[in-house]
Each structure stands twice: as structure tokens, then as C-alpha cells.
Amino acid sequence: xxxxxxxxxxxxxxxxxxxxxxxxxxxxxxxxxxxxxxxxxxxxxxxxxxxxxxxxxxxxxxxxxxxxxxxxxxxxxxxxxxxxxxxxxxxxxxxxxxxxxxxxxxxxxxxxxxxxxxxx
Amino acid sequence: xxxxxxxxxxxxxxxxxxxxxxxxxxxxxxxxxxxxxxxxxxxxxxxxxxxxxxxxxxxxxxxxxxxxxxxxxxxxxxxxxxxxxxxxxxxxxxxxxxxxxxxxxxxx
Numbered sequence: 001x002x003x004x005x006x007x008x009x010x011x012x013x014x015x016x017x018x019x020x021x022x023x024x025x026x027x028x029x030x031x032x033x034x035x036x037x038x039x040x041x042x043x044x045x046x047x048x049x050x051x052x053x054x055x056x057x058x059x060x061x062x063x064x065x066x067x068x069x070x071x072x073x074x075x076x077x078x079x080x081x082x083x084x085x086x087x088x089x090x091x092x093x094x095x096x097x098x099x100x101x102x103x104x105x106x107x108x109x110x111x112x113x114x115x116x117x118x119x120x
Numbered sequence: 121x122x123x124x125x126x127x128x129x130x131x132x133x134x135x136x137x138x139x140x141x142x143x144x145x146x147x148x149x150x151x152x153x154x155x156x157x158x159x160x161x162x163x164x165x166x167x168x169x170x171x172x173x174x175x176x177x178x179x180x181x182x183x184x185x186x187x188x189x190x191x192x193x194x195x196x197x198x199x200x201x202x203x204x205x206x207x208x209x210x211x212x213x214x215x216x217x218x219x220x221x222x223x224x225x226x227x228x
């Protein structure tokens with residue numbers, strides 16, 4: 001059974017930075033693409049960023065240039081560095097695992113989410 | 121980007137009834153790369169259906185998906201108490217992957 005555990009969320013002021021982590025267990029972490037998906041309070045799901053097995057990175061336009069995704073396969077951990085945070089980045093951030101090697105954005109396992117409120 | 125529009129926004133039904141949820145895409149979703157997720161309050165989404173019609177592991181057969189191109193449907197044949205939740209469709213054929221706005225299935 002795959003388990004994903006996010007950490008690093010918390011209250012941050014506009015313009016501030018935060019780094020989220022997602023620790024994976026129960027699967028060969030290095031074999032799967034991973035993504036971050038967020039959900040603003042009372043709203044729907046929004047894909048934020050993804051990273052391939054080979055380390056190629058992809059971003060939603062709304063976070064491009066401000067967020068950076070990375071992975072450390074030796075630690076089975078996914079990261080999201082968030083800079084220049086805005087109020088509209090306020091959301092619960094989920095890490096999600098790709099279903100297989102061919103479908104990077106189909107997610108079969110999700111973490112429990114970590115909240116990131118951006119407010120002064 | 122592909123915009124997914126889900127309808128209705130809210131579906132009020134009783135246990136045992138049939139639920140039909142719709143997801144319409146602004147462009148054709150190639151290879152039927154369309155998924156459905158269930159989300160309950162305070163929980164992460166759960167994958168139900170992928171490839172428009174394939175059930176994920178452990179998903180009961182009362183859940184079924186159909187459709188192709190731009191029109192997709194999730195059907196719950198007989199609602200169980202644990203099925204009352206929000207359902208999202210997602211296309212994963214083209215980057216960026218996008219989600220619909222969700223349909224809430226509530227107890228009537």
C-alpha cells in the first residue's frame with residue numbers, strides 16, 4: 001500500500017516563501033511521476049506542478065516562475081518550493097502519484113493534504 | 121487548455137436511487153483520458169474511473185463510466201449512504217491536466 005505524507009504547510013504572509021515535502025512509502029518512488037494538486041477553500045481541484053521520472057518539470061501558468069518542484073529519489077521525497085506567495089495561493093496542497101509510467105497526470109494515490117493559508 | 125464543465129452542480133437523491141453525472145469538455149479528450157474522482161469532506165480525492173470507463177482497484181461495480189470525445193458520464197446505479205460526496209472529472213490527455221468544477225451528490 002502506497003502512503004504519501006505531506007508536511008511543511010502553515011500560515012505565511014503575502015510575498016513569503018514555504019517549502020512543502022511529501023514523503024512516499026510502499027512503492028518504488030523513483031519509478032513514477034509525481035504532482036502537486038491544490039484545492040482552495042470550498043473550491044475544486046487545480047493541478048499545480050508535476051515532475052517526471054527523469055526530472056523534467058511542468059507548471060500551471062498560475063505558478064510558473066514562482067514555484068519549483070523537485071524530487072530526491074534517495075529519500076523517497078517530493079518537494080514544492082513556493083516563493084512570492086499570494087493570497088490566491090491559499091489552499092490545501094496535495095501530493096499525488098501517477099497511476100503508471102504512461103499516464104503522468106492520472107493519480108491513484110494522494111496524500112492527506114497540507115494547508116497553506118497566505119495572509120497578513 | 122481543456123475546460124471541463126460538470127453538471128448538475130448539485131444532485132439531490134435518496135439512497136437506492138440512480139445518479140447520473142455529466143462532464144463536458146471544451147475540446148475532444150484524446151484516447152478517452154478522462155477520470156472520475158470522489159471526494160468526501162476533509163479527505164483527499166479517490167480515483168474511481170480512468171480511461172473513461174475502467175474502474176480503479178477496489179471500486180464497486182455500481183460505479184460505471186462512459187463516453188468519448190467531449191461528453192462523458194459517471195453513473196452510480198444504486199446510491200449507498202457512503203456515496204454521498206463530491207465527484208470531479210479530470211482530463212489527463214493534454215497538459216495542463218484540468219478538473220471539472222465538481223458535482224455534489226447530496227441526500228434528499
